[in-house]
Amino acid sequence: MFHAARRRVCAVVAAVAVAVLLSAVPALAHGFTSTVYVDLTSARTGHVRSALGLEYDLLVVSAADARKDDPLFRAGTAAFESGDAAEQAAALDAHADSVVAYVTERFAVTAEGRACTPVREGGFTIDQRDGVPYALLVLDQRCPDSAEAHEVRSGLFPESEEYVRDTKTVVTYDLDLTSGSAALDAERPSFSTQQSWAERFWEFFRLGAEHLLTGLDHILFLLALIAGSRRLREIVLAATTFTLAHSVTFILAALGLVHVPASFVEPVIALSIAVVAGWHLWRLRRRRSHATDLGQTGLDRAGRARLAVVFCFGLVHGLGFAAALGIDQPLSWTLLWSLLVFNVGIEAVQLAIIAVVFPLLAVLRHRRPVAGLWTTGVIAAGVTVMGLVWFVQRIFGG
Numbered sequence: 020m021f022h023a024a025r026r027r028v029c030a031v032v033a034a035v036a037v038a039v040l041l042s043a044v045p046a047l048a049h050g051f052t053s054t055v056y057v058d059l060t061s062a063r064t065g066h067v068r069s070a071l072g073l074e075y076d077l078l079v080v081s082a083a084d085a086r087k088d089d090p091l092f093r094a095g096t097a098a099f100e101s102g103d104a105a106e107q108a109a110a111l112d113a114h115a116d117s118v119v120a121y122v123t124e125r126f127a128v129t130a131e132g133r134a135c136t137p138v139r140e141g142g143f144t145i146d147q148r149d150g151v152p153y154a155l156l157v158l159d160q161r162c163p164d165s166a167e168a169h170e171v172r173s174g175l176f177p178e179s180e181e182y183v184r185d186t187k188t189v190v191t192y193d194l195d196l197t198s199g200s201a202a203l204d205a206e207r208p209s210f211s212t213q214q215s216w217a218e219r220f221w222e223f224f225r226l227g228a229e230h231l232l233t234g235l236d237h238i239l240f241l242l243a244l245i246a247g248s249r250r251l252r253e254i255v256l257a258a259t260t261f262t263l264a265h266s267v268t269f270i271l272a273a274l275g276l277v278h279v280p281a282s283f284v285e286p287v288i289a290l291s292i293a294v295v296a297g298w299h300l301w302r303l304r305r306r307r308s309h310a311t312d313l314g315q316t317g318l319d320r321a322g323r324a325r326l327a328v329v330f331c332f333g334l335v336h337g338l339g340f341a342a343a344l345g346i347d348q349p350l351s352w353t354l355l356w357s358l359l360v361f362n363v364g365i366e367a368v369q370l371a372i373i374a375v376v377f378p379l380l381a382v383l384r385h386r387r388p389v390a391g392l393w394t395t396g397v398i399a400a401g402v403t404v405m406g407l408v409w410f411v412q413r414i415f416g417g
Contacts, residue, residue, distance in 0.1 A: 052185045053077050055175050056153075059128070059192035067128050067135060067160035067169060067194065074176075075099060075107055075145065075152040081180055082114075082121035091117050104145035104152065111143040111154055118143075119156070125174040126188075128160040135160035135169075169194055171201070172209040185233075187226065200357040202226045223357045227364025230340070236409065237336060240292050241369060243402045244329065245376050246395040247299035249384070253322065254377050260326050262366060264333025269340050269362055277338070284338045286413040291332035293406030298325060299399040303392065340365060 056072035079095030082088065091114035098106040111118050119139050128135045140157040147153070162169065173188040188203040194212045201210040202222045210218070231237055244261065248254035271277040340362065384391030 052187070053176050053183045055173065055186060055188040056148075057126075057171070057173070057188060057190045059169075059171065059190065059194055061194050065162055065164040067130075067162055068140075069126075069128060069137070069158040069160055071122065071126065071156045071158070072146065072148070072153045073122070073156065075154045077176055077182060078118065078121075078154050079110070080182060081176055082118045084180070085121050085124075086117035088114055088117040090114065099152070102152075107145045107152060107154070108143045115139065115143070122156060122175065123158070125177075127172050128162065129170045129172070130162040130168070133163055135162035137161075168211055168213045170209055170211045171203070173203045174208055178205065202357070202361075219357065220360055223360040224364040224367070227361035227366075228368045229364075230361070231365045231368040234339075236288055236292060237339070238372065239402045239405060240288075240295060240332070240336065241372055242376065242398060243292060243296035243299065245373060245380065246398045246402075247295065247302070247325070248377070251377070251381075254373060256326060257329050258369065258373060260329045261333040261336070262369070264330045265337030265340060266362060268334045268337030270359070272338055279335075279338050284335055286410055287332070287335045288339050289406050289409035289413050291335060291406070293403050293410060294328065295325075295332065296399040296402035296406060298328070300396065300403060303396055303399075 053074050055074075058070040060068045062068060076095075076099045079092060079099065083092035083095065091110070094110040094113065095107070098110045119137075123137045128137075137158040137160050140159050144155045145152050146155055171190060171192075173190075175188060176183050176186040178184060178186075185204065190201045190203065190210070192199060192201075192212055197212060199212075199214070199219055200223075201214065201219060203210065204226075207222065210222075240261075241258075244257045245254055248257055268277060380391060380395060383394060
């Protein structure tokens with residue numbers, strides 16, 4: 020009796036320790052990042068039209084800080100807090116010199132090794148992406164007439180400014196008798212319109228892989244699935260169900276057919292982590308002395324119910340993956356293909372995690388059933404606590 024109580028105390032302490040360690044990570048695992056959207060076209064020789072979508076509040080603070088323009092900060096912040104799109108556009112137009120200078124110093128198009136000269140076209144407009152105001156800036160890049168290829172470089176909102184942790188610049192282009200898309204970041208800040216198909220594939224594959232690796236909430240959800248799966252068949256079915264579900268909503272969001280605000284998606288993702296991990300704890304408590312038994316080979320009623328729950332939550336996770344690139348409007352088929360490659364990158368990392376973690380737990384369960392039981396229990400308990408902490412933080416905007 021004493022030993023059983025001691026084991027329970029140790030499990031609770033371990034779970035709390037895991038939760039405390041994880042709480043050092045921001046509640047929004049996809050927070051503190053930004054995505055810039057750029058569309059490049061050419062209506063006539065020697066001109067490249069660059070339409071840039073930039074997160075409004077980030078643009079205001081970054082440009083104001085870089086250009087030492089306090090009036091821009093005050094006017095832009097007041098407009099942001101009011102939520103009035105016309106007021107936000109007016110604030111940017113009133114301080115266009117500072118804003119355009121900030122952008123053009125960090126975003127450039129070159130042709131034949133020579134920089135194109137950017138000239139602003141029209142005023143700023145404000146759009147919404149997943150409930151976040153974005154400023155649209157159009158530049159007429161005047162380039163050499165003889166250019167056969169263009170290079171695009173972006174260093175917008177770098178980590179050194181300390182406002183965001185990471186910035187992705189998603190570019191779609193129809194230039195130089197070719198069309199495509201590219202993803203730029205600090206590691207790969209530029210690309211050429213003559214890039215190969217393999218280069219485009221790798222860009223978005225890497226982006227998807229990095230997203231899952233840096234998205235702690237999705238990793239914890241996967242660990243909860245692994246901990247609650249006793250056989251290879253169970254984790255394969257769970258992972259496949261999750262993949263199918265999030266792929267459905269990912270594609271629907273990319274096509275502009277589904278739009279759910281982040282204020283709903285993020286808390287539900289956190290809740291899904293707690294529910295799936297807690298499900299395993301419930302099964303352990305229900306089976307008690309038989310918890311270490313492998314039992315029947317097929318799925319029981321609880322197993323089928325678990326798959327249904329995983330599918331439902333997978334649908335929400337797909338919206339989270341889509342939101343990582345701000346996908347909430349109809350996109351070109353070219354970019355859609357690239358985003359599907361992004362999804363492939365996510366799946367590759369997911370399978371790699373399963374291939375590493377599940378066999379280790381399987382060996383432990385086989386050789387030391389009780390130790391395997393407590394290991395998965397502690398993992399599930401820690402993940403449950405963290406999921407609930409995130410859920411509360413995301414509900415109340417923490």
